[in-house]
Amino acid sequence: MARYLRLYLRYFGQNIKSLMSYRLSFLVGLAAFMARQFLGVAFVGLVFAAIPDLAGWSRDEVLFVYGFAQLGRGFDHMFTDNLWILAWRMVARGEFDRILVRPLPPLFQLLAERFQTDGIGELVAGIAVTAWTAPRLDFPAGPWSWALGAIAVVASFLIYTAVKLALASLAFWIKFSQAYLFAAYKMADFAMYPMNIYPKALRFVLSWALPFAFTAYYPAAALLGRESVAFGIGLALAVGLVATALSLAVWRAGLRAYESAGS
Amino acid sequence: MKAARYLRFTRNSVQTMLAYRANVLFYIFGNIVQTLVLWYLWRAIFAGAGSGRVNGFTLGEMAAYLLAAVAAQSAIGGNAEDVISEEIMEGSIAVNLARPLDYRTRIFFGHLGASLYNCVVVSLPALAIGLVASAELGGAGVRLAAFAASLILGFALHFFYKFMLGLTAILTTNVWGVFNVEAVVSGFLSGALVPLAFFPDWARTVTGLLPFASMVSAPALAFAGKLTGADLVRTLTVQGFWVVALALLSSWAWNSLVSRVSVNGG
Amino acid sequence: MIRVRNLSKTFVTQKRYPGFLGSLKGLVTREKVRTVAVDDVSFDIDAGEIVGYIGANGAGKSTTIKMMTGILTPSSGRVTVDGVVPWERRMANAANIGVVFGQRTQLWWDLPVTESLTLLRDVYGVPKGEYEKRIAFLDEVLGLSEFSGSPVRTLSLGQRMRADLAASLLHRPKVLYLDEPTIGLDLIVKEKVRKAIKELNREFGTTIILTTHDLADIEELCRRIIVIDSGRLVYDGSLDELRAKYGRARTVRFHLAPGAELDLAPLSAEIAALDPSSRTVMEDGELAVTFDRAKAGVGAVVQKVLARHEVLDYAISETKIEEIVKRIYLEAEAGR
Numbered sequence: 001m002a003r004y005l006r007l008y009l010r011y012f013g014q015n016i017k018s019l020m021s022y023r024l025s026f027l028v029g030l031a032a033f034m035a036r037q038f039l040g041v042a043f044v045g046l047v048f049a050a051i052p053d054l055a056g057w058s059r060d061e062v063l064f065v066y067g068f069a070q071l072g073r074g075f076d077h078m079f080t081d082n083l084w085i086l087a088w089r090m091v092a093r094g095e096f097d098r099i100l101v102r103p104l105p106p107l108f109q110l111l112a113e114r115f116q117t118d119g120i121g122e123l124v125a126g127i128a129v130t131a132w133t134a135p136r137l138d139f140p141a142g143p144w145s146w147a148l149g150a151i152a153v154v155a156s157f158l159i160y161t162a163v164k165l166a167l168a169s170l171a172f173w174i175k176f177s178q179a180y181l182f183a184a185y186k187m188a189d190f191a192m193y194p195m196n197i198y199p200k201a202l203r204f205v206l207s208w209a210l211p212f213a214f215t216a217y218y219p220a221a222a223l224l225g226r227e228s229v230a231f232g233i234g235l236a237l238a239v240g241l242v243a244t245a246l247s248l249a250v251w252r253a254g255l256r257a258y259e260s261a262g263s
Numbered sequence: 264m265k266a267a268r269y270l271r272f273t274r275n276s277v278q279t280m281l282a283y284r285a286n287v288l289f290y291i292f293g294n295i296v297q298t299l300v301l302w303y304l305w306r307a308i309f310a311g312a313g314s315g316r317v318n319g320f321t322l323g324e325m326a327a328y329l330l331a332a333v334a335a336q337s338a339i340g341g342n343a344e345d346v347i348s349e350e351i352m353e354g355s356i357a358v359n360l361a362r363p364l365d366y367r368t369r370i371f372f373g374h375l376g377a378s379l380y381n382c383v384v385v386s387l388p389a390l391a392i393g394l395v396a397s398a399e400l401g402g403a404g405v406r407l408a409a410f411a412a413s414l415i416l417g418f419a420l421h422f423f424y425k426f427m428l429g430l431t432a433i434l435t436t437n438v439w440g441v442f443n444v445e446a447v448v449s450g451f452l453s454g455a456l457v458p459l460a461f462f463p464d465w466a467r468t469v470t471g472l473l474p475f476a477s478m479v480s481a482p483a484l485a486f487a488g489k490l491t492g493a494d495l496v497r498t499l500t501v502q503g504f505w506v507v508a509l510a511l512l513s514s515w516a517w518n519s520l521v522s523r524v525s526v527n528g529g
Numbered sequence: 530m531i532r533v534r535n536l537s538k539t540f541v542t543q544k545r546y547p548g549f550l551g552s553l554k555g556l557v558t559r560e561k562v563r564t565v566a567v568d569d570v571s572f573d574i575d576a577g578e579i580v581g582y583i584g585a586n587g588a589g590k591s592t593t594i595k596m597m598t599g600i601l602t603p604s605s606g607r608v609t610v611d612g613v614v615p616w617e618r619r620m621a622n623a624a625n626i627g628v629v630f631g632q633r634t635q636l637w638w639d640l641p642v643t644e645s646l647t648l649l650r651d652v653y654g655v656p657k658g659e660y661e662k663r664i665a666f667l668d669e670v671l672g673l674s675e676f677s678g679s680p681v682r683t684l685s686l687g688q689r690m691r692a693d694l695a696a697s698l699l700h701r702p703k704v705l706y707l708d709e710p711t712i713g714l715d716l717i718v719k720e721k722v723r724k725a726i727k728e729l730n731r732e733f734g735t736t737i738i739l740t741t742h743d744l745a746d747i748e749e750l751c752r753r754i755i756v757i758d759s760g761r762l763v764y765d766g767s768l769d770e771l772r773a774k775y776g777r778a779r780t781v782r783f784h785l786a787p788g789a790e791l792d793l794a795p796l797s798a799e800i801a802a803l804d805p806s807s808r809t810v811m812e813d814g815e816l817a818v819t820f821d822r823a824k825a826g827v828g829a830v831v832q833k834v835l836a837r838h839e840v841l842d843y844a845i846s847e848t849k850i851e852e853i854v855k856r857i858y859l860e861a862e863a864g865r
Contacts, residue, residue, distance in 0.1 A: 010651050018639035021680070025437030032444035039451045046461045047304075050318055051311045054304075098635040100600045102652055103623040118440060179289035186293035189300050197307035202299075256602055256616075259540060260595050 011112035033121030057194045064133040069192045069216030070126025072156025077119030083168040087178040091171040094261030152219035158240030166247035172254030188212045214239045269372040276376030318460045324487045330393030331486035332455045335479045337385035339421040341374035347429025348438045400488045409485035416502035417478045423509035454480030477502040530736045531574040536606035538567040566592040568760035577734040581751035589760040590740045627697030631709030636681045642692045643677045653700035667695040670725045687718035707739045763861040775853040783816040786839035
């Protein structure tokens with residue numbers, strides 16, 4: 001364990017060094033994701049200028065959910081971004097070969113090889129929006145609120161990564177799978193708004209098939225006292241762990257099916 | 264101009280999209296999802312507003328607006344920026360510059376192919392649903408004609424814009440970041456997410472000075488029946504102005520950057 | 530060191546149709562195509578050998594190597610490398626082997642070479658003191674210090690290859706796989722790379738498996754070669770034996786007088802009457818006849834040609850290894 005942590009930090013250091021040769025690109029990426037979050041907030045702001053509440057949710061509450069959604073997503077974006085590259089070209093071009101001839105677990109190498117600073121933009125925006133709205137909503141309600149919040153962020157991180165890992169692993173069979181990832185990430189957009197504006201069937205899918213509802217809405221609702229802690233946070237963590245286990249199984253099957261590229 | 268030589272690129276680009284149809288369909292699915300998120304959100308917003316109108320829109324007009332915005336966004340979509348940036352990053356642009364074809368024209372015909380494909384797969388179904396959803400507004404023929412006229416101008420100015428966007432690959436390696444921020448900003452400023460009528464006055468002044476409103480908002484408003492008579496003529500004139508302005512601007516950008524392309528790509 | 534038994538690999542791909550109508554057709558049909566890339570291949574390689582693994586494009590070379598390195602799982606058959614089944618215990622196998630793919634670098638594109646090397650040092654857990662010693666040796670053989678401070682993306686092909694070789698050798702692998710190690714290099718750099726490979730094998734007894742298109746690599750490095758064609762093993766033996774078997778072959782090249790009418794078919798038939806395995810072809814504007822010297826005398830062949838055509842000049846050469854390999858392929862084709 002300590003060895004892997006040390007190695008991760010070594011990879012991380014090299015990542016930062018590579019970044020330094022692309023400083024402009026680093027800033028562009030950071031700006032891109034900050035801008036995205038800013039406009040998301042602006043959207044909510046514009047809409048609430050015209051209406052008093054959205055299906056029983058105040059502007060601050062909606063923003064709290066929105067900000068909370070960015071936290072797990074930001075971590076996921078920072079630490080597991082190489083899965084996009086896997087889905088996009090690593091399998092198709094046989095670039096995955098080099099990972100298989102090194103004496104480290106393939107998934108560890110894959111994740112360690114890329115640290116995506118763009119995710120910092122999401123994280124910063126998420127923290128800002130959550131921190132700005134929290135005091136107006138009587139959060140934290142008690143000393144446990146912060147701990148519960150942290151658990152919920154971990155659960156959210158796990159769910160995002162599990163979905164990404166499972167869909168990216170499809171590339172081992174079909175060469176390119178980034179379109180599936182793209183579609184799934186669009187589904188995650190549903191999770192940024194209160195679930196009760198959606199019809200039942202959609203809520204079901206978002207809770208139990210692609211469980212993005214557990215990345216933000218349910219945990220945030222629990223933190224605001226609208227859902228029970230057991231459901232909003234306990235179940236979110238359980239869903240995160242189950243999803244991770246399932247996606248690891250897909251990943252392992254994918255490794256066996258990997259066909260490299262060319263002759 | 265030997266049109267046939269260029270039409271080959273249109274055909275190639277349709278063919279490529281057919282070859283990757285599974286991918287394309289999932290991208291389309293992603294856009295459908297986005298539209299659904301917006302639709303449910305607007306429905307909840309109208310339900311919460313109490314009165315039947317929000318910022319001058321009825322729910323029916325809003326549905327027509329949103330679907331027409333999706334249709335317009337897809338129909339003008341194309342792939343110019345992806346093709347250009349990829350050629351620049353791979354260096355293959357140097358070879359393509361050496362061909363006896365005008366580079367921008369070639370890119371245009373490829374772009375057209377991708378747009379036609381999107382038109383068939385996304386825009387036509389979206390418009391059909393939009394027509395049903397907005398049947399109560401009446402005057403479907405007139406609205407469609409106004410939409411088409413505005414869309415063609417929007418397509419033209421959007422192409423020049425995307426052409427310039429692709430050239431940013433010469434300036435930064437993180438094109439992915441640039442395209443991402445561009446997609447979000449232009450999605451917002453073009454009125455694809457929220458009609459510009461929802462913007463505060465100062466923001467509307469800003470969007471009035473930028474070309475984004477001419478890309479999506481203009482045709483979508485025309486389809487929702489919110490642009491008639493003098494308003495329509497004025498909007499079409501503004502769009503025409505942007506076509507000319509962006510064409511000139513993209514020529515200038517191309518001429519001043521093309522020398523750097525040959526150096527990098529050599 | 531390496532045992533390969535009845536190794537086979539079949540790929541299943543979806544059929545694609547050419548042209549515009551073809552891509553429309555692809556929408557509705559889903560025809561699967563099975564390609565046998567490697568077909569029942571067996572061999573053993575002892576510790577310390579340098580073996581040339583050769584075959585035409587698509588013959589199945591890379592696929593075999595990828596199974597031996599643990600990248601691919603075979604459809605059937607078995608491989609052990611130093612007692613380890615590569616695809617079952619990838620990490621254990623990876624610690625034993627070094628791999629260089631000529632066309633793709635395994636280094637970090639944006640980092641200076643030394644940074645890549647120190648990162649790999651940590652990945653393979655090479656102690657610091659030992660690392661210094663190995664780098665000193667690799668520097669001596671490969672001349673790393675010339676470019677070790679430059680990012681990989683700025684290196685020339687030859688430098689990159691040398692850096693990749695160094696990276697694959699840091700952990701002193703027992704087996705080294707080299708996939709086209711000299712592809713695209715100029716003659717001087719090729720020489721350097723070959724010298725380094727020989728040096729490594731001598732110094733550490735590293736077992737080396739080499740695929741290449743450049744038969745000069747084989748002549749300089751390998752005592753043994755394995756030839757694969759359409760996935761099947763067609764020759765496995767020493768290079769000397771191969772020369773002895775096919776080395777009686779001679780090639781005579783005739784420079785024909787300009788304007789002379791050449792009717793290849795009857796000439797070819799006449800020479801074939803002497804030696805059925807002969808080849809009579811036009812190459813680079815010259816008439817080249819390759820034949821077995823034990824069956825058709827050089828004099829007889831020359832006479833046949835002179836009787837039919839005006840010749841300005843001719844030259845006799847021993848057959849090159851290229852020609853021998855071509856003949857093995859042809860025989861393998863004919864045997865199918």
